[in-house]
Amino acid sequence: EALPGDRRLPELARHLLDARPLVDAAKAAGCALRAAEQATRTLAYEDAAELLARAAAGDLDERDPLRAEVLLALADAHQRMGEAPAARSLLEEAARLARGLGSGELLARAALGAAGLTVTVGPVRGGVRALLEEALGAVGEDSRLRPRLLARLAIEVYYAPPATLRERLSAEALHAGRRTGGRALLEALGARHVALWSPDHTEERLTIADDLVAAAHASGDREAELQGVNWRVADLFELGELDGVR
Numbered sequence: 001e002a003l004p005g006d007r008r009l010p011e012l013a014r015h016l017l018d019a020r021p022l023v024d025a026a027k028a029a030g031c032a033l034r035a036a037e038q039a040t041r042t043l044a045y046e047d048a049a050e051l052l053a054r055a056a057a058g059d060l061d062e063r064d065p066l067r068a069e070v071l072l073a074l075a076d077a078h079q080r081m082g083e084a085p086a087a088r089s090l091l092e093e094a095a096r097l098a099r100g101l102g103s104g105e106l107l108a109r110a111a112l113g114a115a116g117l118t119v120t121v122g123p124v125r126g127g128v129r130a131l132l133e134e135a136l137g138a139v140g141e142d143s144r145l146r147p148r149l150l151a152r153l154a155i156e157v158y159y160a161p162p163a164t165l166r167e168r169l170s171a172e173a174l175h176a177g178r179r180t181g182g183r184a185l186l187e188a189l190g191a192r193h194v195a196l197w198s199p200d201h202t203e204e205r206l207t208i209a210d211d212l213v214a215a216a217h218a219s220g221d222r223e224a225e226l227q228g229v230n231w232r233v234a235d236l237f238e239l240g241e242l243d244g245v246r
Helices: 009-018 025-041 045-056 065-080 084-101 104-115 126-139 146-156 163-180 182-195 199-219 220-238
Strands: none
Touching: 009 025, 009 045, 009 104, 025 065, 025 182, 045 065, 065 084, 084 104, 084 182, 104 146, 126 146, 126 199, 146 163, 146 182, 163 182, 182 220, 199 220
């Protein structure tokens, strides 16, 4: 069997997808998922989407969680290619399957996908907020996805009154994220920075941005590290520390 990182993975996945129905659909889809993950790591989003679209077009049973996994990965590929409508449709379908399976974890991943790849502060999107809140009610208190859901919800409701709502959600996200670590901590730090965006909290935000840069660098997450650097630029500018900004 090809291992993650093996250059034969895409070729093997295509071979298995071509061999259906002689090859089990789940086996072909599982290989396509692994190959797509490898393609995504090298920024080959079109290749990932092509493999996943073929897997999604197969005869995977809706009762098989693997179908929802494929749809979630395909939605991610479309988002990274800037194809938001296609991603949104796939995420809606993945959420429907997650509800049918009674899987809070899959529903949470669909909600996080619907929130978007990057931090965007704008008017509340009712559908996204509702899905995030639904997912929060569907996962356990100890779920590793809970801090991420809280973080994205805190950002989503930035303009929703009262202001204490986003502050409470981001504080809860950061508390849980520090226990969980990993991606949950990075997203919680980002949400806390957003929630405290006012002149009264500039020094505190700079400390949070520093924490985000350090944590992201330690975990090798370059996207999160870049986000932290962006926050630092804004905070230092507000403080008038132009040398630091440069």
